[in-house]
Amino acid sequence: MLKVAIIGTGNLAQHLFDAFSACPTIDIVQVVGRNTKALGHFKKSAATSTDFKNIPDATIFIIAVSDTAIPAVSKHLTHTNGLVVHTSGSVSMDALSLHHRYGVFYPLQTFTKNRKVAMNSVPFCLEAHDEADLDLLKKLAGKLSEKVYEVSSEQRKVLHLAAVFVNNFTNHLYHIGKEICDEKGLPFEILQPLMQETLDKTEQLTPYDAQTGPARRGDSETIDKHLKQLKNSRYKKVYEVMSESIGKLYGEDTNPQHF
Amino acid sequence: MLKVAIIGTGNLAQHLFDAFSACPTIDIVQVVGRNTKALGHFKKSAATSTDFKNIPDATIFIIAVSDTAIPAVSKHLTHTNGLVVHTSGSVSMDALSLHHRYGVFYPLQTFTKNRKVAMNSVPFCLEAHDEADLDLLKKLAGKLSEKVYEVSSEQRKVLHLAAVFVNNFTNHLYHIGKEICDEKGLPFEILQPLMQETLDKTEQLTPYDAQTGPARRGDSETIDKHLKQLKNSRYKKVYEVMSESIGKLYGEDTNPQHF
Numbered sequence: 001m002l003k004v005a006i007i008g009t010g011n012l013a014q015h016l017f018d019a020f021s022a023c024p025t026i027d028i029v030q031v032v033g034r035n036t037k038a039l040g041h042f043k044k045s046a047a048t049s050t051d052f053k054n055i056p057d058a059t060i061f062i063i064a065v066s067d068t069a070i071p072a073v074s075k076h077l078t079h080t081n082g083l084v085v086h087t088s089g090s091v092s093m094d095a096l097s098l099h100h101r102y103g104v105f106y107p108l109q110t111f112t113k114n115r116k117v118a119m120n121s122v123p124f125c126l127e128a129h130d131e132a133d134l135d136l137l138k139k140l141a142g143k144l145s146e147k148v149y150e151v152s153s154e155q156r157k158v159l160h161l162a163a164v165f166v167n168n169f170t171n172h173l174y175h176i177g178k179e180i181c182d183e184k185g186l187p188f189e190i191l192q193p194l195m196q197e198t199l200d201k202t203e204q205l206t207p208y209d210a211q212t213g214p215a216r217r218g219d220s221e222t223i224d225k226h227l228k229q230l231k232n233s234r235y236k237k238v239y240e241v242m243s244e245s246i247g248k249l250y251g252e253d254t255n256p257q258h259f
Numbered sequence: 260m261l262k263v264a265i266i267g268t269g270n271l272a273q274h275l276f277d278a279f280s281a282c283p284t285i286d287i288v289q290v291v292g293r294n295t296k297a298l299g300h301f302k303k304s305a306a307t308s309t310d311f312k313n314i315p316d317a318t319i320f321i322i323a324v325s326d327t328a329i330p331a332v333s334k335h336l337t338h339t340n341g342l343v344v345h346t347s348g349s350v351s352m353d354a355l356s357l358h359h360r361y362g363v364f365y366p367l368q369t370f371t372k373n374r375k376v377a378m379n380s381v382p383f384c385l386e387a388h389d390e391a392d393l394d395l396l397k398k399l400a401g402k403l404s405e406k407v408y409e410v411s412s413e414q415r416k417v418l419h420l421a422a423v424f425v426n427n428f429t430n431h432l433y434h435i436g437k438e439i440c441d442e443k444g445l446p447f448e449i450l451q452p453l454m455q456e457t458l459d460k461t462e463q464l465t466p467y468d469a470q471t472g473p474a475r476r477g478d479s480e481t482i483d484k485h486l487k488q489l490k491n492s493r494y495k496k497v498y499e500v501m502s503e504s505i506g507k508l509y510g511e512d513t514n515p516q517h518f
Binding site: 108109110117121122123147149151157158159162163164166167169172174175176178180183184185186188191192193195196198201202203204205206207208210212213222225226229230234235237238239242244245248 | 449451454496
């Protein structure tokens, strides 16, 4: 039985809690948070507490709070002999170095309230100060997911940056696509098969080889037409900068007046 | 039986041909193209020809060539009474107005050589000068796909622009994500569940509501860190412009020194 304490009550804490709860070999000893209302989610099947000073002993303490709250929260766990880990993509493991045993338990996924995520395909990025503790984290992550990676703090920082591109920025492109459709009374669903195929292709081709479109082929006539169509100056700028980046990547610097 | 002639031998012509060939109620009377080598793909199950001047009669003539070649190719079809359509996202229907009957048969998807696409989920965007011909195109598209839309030339132009954002530009973001991973020896597959979830979320939430990340929450500290991490000046520019666009969209104009 792995005894786990969860500190934090946000989206990630809830998703981890639900996944742990479904594992018969994991015992959630307590969920700790300031927000009594948020603790409600956990009460049905675990002990909860607002008292950070008296967290019961556990094998692994999982700090699932915002990046800025990690130092304050972790101070309450300096006396334990258990393994203390945070779940952040961008905070170094050394932020926990005042602990006896410490590491990182970072699920590389976007978690949304009231939206189930298939935890068994979430990549868990693990790091620990001690080799045996890394094995312990692998054991824990392996109960939830088939995808377990050893990732250093430096690699994790870079992953977090890559995630901003493929998640946050991609989502914004989806938004722009939807806005363009909305304006002309077209349903956004009309774009979804294309979005899916764009993603699916990357399993067979590299994105480098899969690239198509006016910027890829240096088609400045179409680029011009598109820029004229765009009324929103921010989206025009996005179009220009993305096209410039693609054009330069493929050596198609054919249209200096744009860029 | 619907008699269809295909003019063109590229990716789209091949994908349409394969889909038509699987329909027992569609008869491909001929595939016409200049490129004898490319005609090889079609020879196994249809008549092929390099002679544009003697295309046999058909109910529908599908011009699946590059945008710039449409005027020259369509000239060879001025004497027919059949319905002449092109398959382009960005060319107006009126480019075919010298024909007796004309329209547009535009599948909104990215077609890749040697890669099967589930044609039954491809949105077909249809337009015809005549109401009865629109019905004829709906009948043809309905044999291939469950998703059939009536889309005007103006709407189609806009769709093509939206497709550049959600397909070409998204793919470039995937490329940047991969490059960032490559540099640190991380496998690109580690990002793929996140990419999939980013897409899946748009079926439940609008991309506007699904937006997360440092730019969304006006977290200029993280934005600063990320910009410092990026060495490639083009990707830095992409990061800045995307963050600016997101920030402005949500009224988080917190970081004027960046933008």
